[in-house]
Amino acid sequence: MTTGRNWEQEFSDYLSTERNYSEHTNINYLHDIREFHSFMMEEAIDHFTDVTYMDVRLYLTHLRKQEFARTTVARKISSLRSFYAFLLREKVMNENPFAFVSHAKKQLRLPKFFYSQEMEALFDVVYANNDPLTLRDRALLELLYATGIRVSECAGILLPDIDQTYQAILIRGKGNKERYVPFGAFALDAVNDYTKGGRDILMEHHMKEHQTLLINHYGDPLTPRGIRYCLSKVIEKASLTRKIHPHMLRHTFATDLLNNGADMRTVQELLGHASLSSTQIYTHVTKEHLKETYMKHHPRA
Template sequence: MEGYVNAFINYLAIERGLAKNTLESYGRDLKQFQNYMNDLNLEVEKDSNENMIQEYLKSLQTKGRAVSTISRNIAAIKAFYQYLVKENYLESDPSQSLDTPKVEKKLPKILSVHEVEELLKQPEIKSSGGLRDKAMLELLYATGIRVSELIALNISDINLDMGYVKCYGKGSKNRIVPLGSIAVKAVHDYIIKGRMKVVRTYDEPALFINHHGGRLTRQGFWKIIKKYAQEAGITKDITPHTLRHSFATHLLENGADLRSVQEMLGHADISTTQLYTQIVKNPLKEVYDKSHPRA
């Protein structure tokens, strides 16, 4: 089983070019499935059938796994068996008739414009760390890029003269996102006054540097945004993607068209972007309430 899983992950990386985070997610889910089969002394070639897979999924339910987690596991297992059939390791796909449970999409939590302004005011720009934090928060809210994209940015990905950032999203797809003047200034000040003080070597490519002189991590950013949210008096449960969600919602509230927001966010499917329209205040409802005599 382990050999098949490793071969499958390599196939996804080389042939399909999937992103590192996606590969890790597939690997984690299939490792659990592998452990289940090993515990029962089951073999892929002889014991793979729909009933066995259903029993595994029931075991996840028994452990209290969320519907979204089970749905993700089904997707991983189906892709794994499709690969085994494609490579002639199996004659038929035992996962073919598995139904993926419908996952109810939760509306993302956002900050109000006032809360965003309070958050962005918090970093003290007298230190290199404060300049970096200010630049990161302004850049996130100005572009809506993912945190994984933010920390992966190299200094060569920023063009301050033209006002844009080039980032690499899911599936190794890159896109160009415009930068506003405030974000441009914050990033410029960080590069000139802050980054040079902490960078370890002259040829370090990473834009955002930790206090050791290397690339900042996702965990490092998580601590940073939590700290500033607390200092800003924000009681909402903030995640690393909160500014991304707020960026999209505020754009739509101010009249941006859905396709442009989709392109800036790097969503492959516009239905993902449409989720934000459920948060946006409906101007038709406001017009109706103000105008209709029996509203």
């Protein structure tokens, strides 16, 4: 093997350019590979090409001792299997030492969603007053619930992406795939109120010029991390007691559509899922919801 080459970086470039993976996915792959490299150093394994099937078995034992969830272990192994497939492709390996590892069966974890009273509590917070940042949080909450887009996708919305006539937004999703997602009157009003009474004021005050829709107190674009922080503060103000996270808005969007009769293919398209199987998990949620309602209200349940 040519030991001078940076295989981690070359693999990262391959994922970005040839596989068109998102930056987030790329970062996860590299994290898993670097974690494995740390294990190699502990075991005195000098190079990636020196890894054997026995080393992989030792690594699996190491992961199990860490008590990771099965889904986490499966993801780490998948990352390394892909990395070694790349090394095979580059003809620096004769075989993939991770090829023998069977795919760990994933536990079916149903997506958590907000109940209607919880959504009402969240909206009460963002409609409490009309200062610039509350108007922004209102637009943010209305958009996420109206469209089901990911937090990272929401951070990337530019003003020209919003078609007010057709009430649709151009969304750039995973793998830089574009899709149009419609939104309703509440979200439209919230966005308009924010752009005129919130965004414009902050942009002018801080003398900023850019097209990003969602901004922070200083007029700079909100990052995905910034959006999660803003939502966590809204959730905190709503005094919701159970453990919840911003991504549940996406789950709530999908669950509410299916509960109200939307077909699976449409929901798949709106969510930007490449595979229908990713969307089908929400049918389990709706079945759970039906069962819960039945058990609660049927006299002989």
